[in-house]
Amino acid sequence: MTAAWDLLVSTEDITTTELREAALPEPGDGEVVLAVSRAGVTANNVTYAVLGDTLRYWRFFPAPDGWGRVPLWGFADVVASRAEGVTEGQRVYGYLPTSSHLLVRPERVGPHGFRDAAPHRSELSAVYNAYALTTGDPSYDAALEDLQVLYRPLFTTSFALAAELAEGGARGAGTVVLSSASSKTAYGTAFLLHGGAARVVGLTSVGNRAFVEALGCYDEVLTYDEVDRLPLEPTAYVDAAGDQGLRERLHDHLREHLVLDLILGVTHQDTGRAEVVHGARPTQFFAPDVIRDRTVEWGRAGFEQRLGDAWSRFVPRAREWVDVVSGHGPAELAQVWAEVAAGRAAPRTGHVLTF
CATH class of the missing domain: 3.40.50.720 (NAD(P)-binding Rossmann-like Domain)
Known part of the structure; x- marks a missing residue:
């Protein structure tokens, strides 16, 4: 494999995958390259794939016809930037593809993160377009990254x-x-x-x-x-x-x-x-849709405060309920995807992949 790769999933049969070499993205003006670092794979990702056409999940990360890149939640590092306010070495949490890299076009850049303004994502749900800087997230704990990728979304x-x-x-x-x-x-x-x-x-x-x-x-x-x-x-x-x-x-x-x-x-x-x-x-x-409505009702700060309080109560219990199984690299990602997509993962198992 080269330094860049895509794990493609058939949109007709999500248990069929193909691991392909990919070109390393080159950022243009206003663009940033993210290197996927850590991601979780759960039944939630199966939902994204099953409803990929119905709820437009396949559109977040375009792929060749008949194939999709399944959305995952996880952490990525900025490895190249030509966008003002975003610097190499920053770490973000957000929506990522089953790929080694992601090219984004940051907008609304601030101390808490940014949104991807790539044209193909402009009509998709804004909730999935936000990337949070770990340095601007008061609930971030490097020791709890596994729990965050498995549970936070x-x-x-x-x-x-x-x-x-x-x-x-x-x-x-x-x-x-x-x-x-x-x-x-x-x-x-x-x-x-x-x-x-x-x-x-x-x-x-x-x-x-x-x-x-x-x-x-x-x-x-x-x-x-x-x-x-x-x-x-x-x-x-x-x-x-x-x-x-x-x-x-x-x-x-x-x-x-x-x-x-x-x-x-x-x-x-x-x-x-x-x-x-x-x-x-x-x-x-x-x-x-509900998050959007609650954010309007409570305000952004109010929503995040309520969610943060609930998360703080949940995390101590969640640590007792999951056995984190760690894997590394795209080949293991393909194996884990096959297991989870087929419904073979045990309920206590939480798959976390690093790259």
Whole structure:
């Protein structure tokens, strides 16, 4: 391999990958080259790939026709800069491709970071275009980079979802049910909702039940074949699995008691159609829209303060819930992607790759 590479994922079959040599980017006026340094790979990245066309995730990092570069969250270092206010050696946290390097065009450069103003990203969600300088992030801790790449993007979604549900979005439900309860996004949400007005129930596989129960953030844990044990009361369902068969059984059991069916993500690749069986019509939860609305409501400083406080409470628990598995280089990234995309990663496993 040369110093630059791309791990390409087939947009038709995300388990098919190809590792290719790439040209090292050369920055033009106003541009910066980032070298990807550390990134996490979780089921969240599978969601980005599965919904790559629907929610335009493939458009963030263009690739040859039929291929995509999966968005990852992680850290990168500035290795070349021709942009005012951005200097070589700075370290940033943000949205990165399955590649060795990323060319960005910084705007709104300040002590906290910058946004990528590359033309192809201008119509995409602004949440994903921000790059935070580690020197300007009060919550940054170099010793906790692994936890940040594994949890911070997922926890931000959990935070937005929990805020939405706790402040009226649950439509008066007395029970909130989360599928794929062993996933980091689901149990981050449960952690934030636990002890609130609604009872929090986790749905999981038989094999993951003990892990989910040990988390201590669900009031009750049921396996997928125990859906009929849910009480017939106003219930909000957060679908973090994308399993159409499960949705149908849950709708059939709860019927008019199902007041909310919110599609959070997809960990099953064969999701089928989110059709109404009985009860509430399925709707897609898109965290960037909620983050935008909350930022308007609370102000940027208010949003970051609330999120930072929640993150500070979550991190000590999260350290107990994950076994970080470290890998290095693009070949290991390809192996990890194959494992996670196929759903073979254990719930306690957190894959972190360095380059």
